[in-house]
Amino acid sequence: MGVCMDLEALFNIMGQLVGQDAPGEHEAGPAFHALMKSLLRFDYIVVFAYRGQERPIDLYSTFTPEEHVVFVSMYQAGPYLLDPFYSAAQEPKPGVWRMRELAPDRFFSSEYFRSYYTQTGLAEEIGFFVALENGITVVLSLMRREQSGVFSAAEFALLKKAEPVVVALVRHAWNDLGRRFDNAIARRGKGGRRAAHPETERVWRDLNLTDREAAIVELVLQGHSSESIGLRLGISTGTVKVHRRNVYRKLGISSQTQLLSIYLKSLG
Structure with a gap:
């Protein structure tokens, strides 16, 4: 499969990413979505922030309410601790990675894969890993369903070329995530601290x-x-x-x- 870019859309979104009016915290997700849409085809986007074992913060996603339950709510409840992307975020491993590059040797026959990951119906997931200060890593994931097939080598190479723009966007827009993690713990109160820190x-x-x-x-x-x-x-x-x-x-x-x-x- 060749790469089919929308150059007009690409240049438009690039114009929004520079200057004093560059996207802030609330505009960053849609800006990343528009940038990726100008480059290639995908089915879903989800952006998580990770800090230690704390429950990941979902910064942006394109799921329906029903899909959100599986991809976000169920994931945050505990399965994220077994996710190859979570493990890579802890190291951290900055860059652009295919899920299968990070997965352990028996991941696709593991019980986690059979009981949780197969519910997503994904053929492949690729993530941009951006390491920030205070042990925080933001992972911006592009997903394709089984019907869409995997990303081609040319598409993956294109995403790697786009990495510097994605890193700059994340570091500009999501530069106060430590506060958000702290606030999440405070909202749950003392009794909810276990949920925030499994x-x-x-x-x-x-x-x-x-x-x-x-x-x-x-x-x-x-x-x-x-x-x-x-x-x-x-x-x-x-x-x-x-x-x-x-x-x-x-x-x-x-x-x-x-x-x-x-x-x-x-x-x-």
Whole structure:
């Protein structure tokens, strides 16, 4: 598939992105949408801000109310902690990335993928990762449904060329996100702080798992194979498998489906 740009629309939006009247916080999402629309075809856009394990802030999206439930509300409730884009935002990994470039080796056969991600009906997701101050990363995602197919190599190359403009837009428009994260916690009050800061360490401690067991099961839920986990933690594949069996025995479960259910309920 070739790239089909709307140059008139591109030049118009570029004119809006420069000068004293450059888009502010409320105009940035629509401006990014218009910029991307001038470059290529996609089905959805969603922009999230991440800070640590806190619930992501949805800055902009193009979903219907029904789609918003799956892509935003359900995601913010806990599944984001297992999302490859969330993991990349924590490192951070600035740049333009395809989801499959960031996903662990068993992500597409993981329970998270089967039980949550497949509900989105996406063929592919590409994200612009923009690292800001105070540990905040903004991820601007372009999505295509299965019917639309994946982004071509030429389209991906074009998005990488557009990165400097996207970075400048984000840094100009969303330069006070720390305040928004702090306000979100304050609005929930003391009783809601857990929802804003999911304490994964507390979850596993309450389930009587050791630190090593907790690290392994989180990587399992993210979609890492035993081999991948062993490499990341510096232990043998056999040791990883022993720890996994011990976790299943402690929790009285026999499947990753049950493990994910326990994890998400405990976070809730």
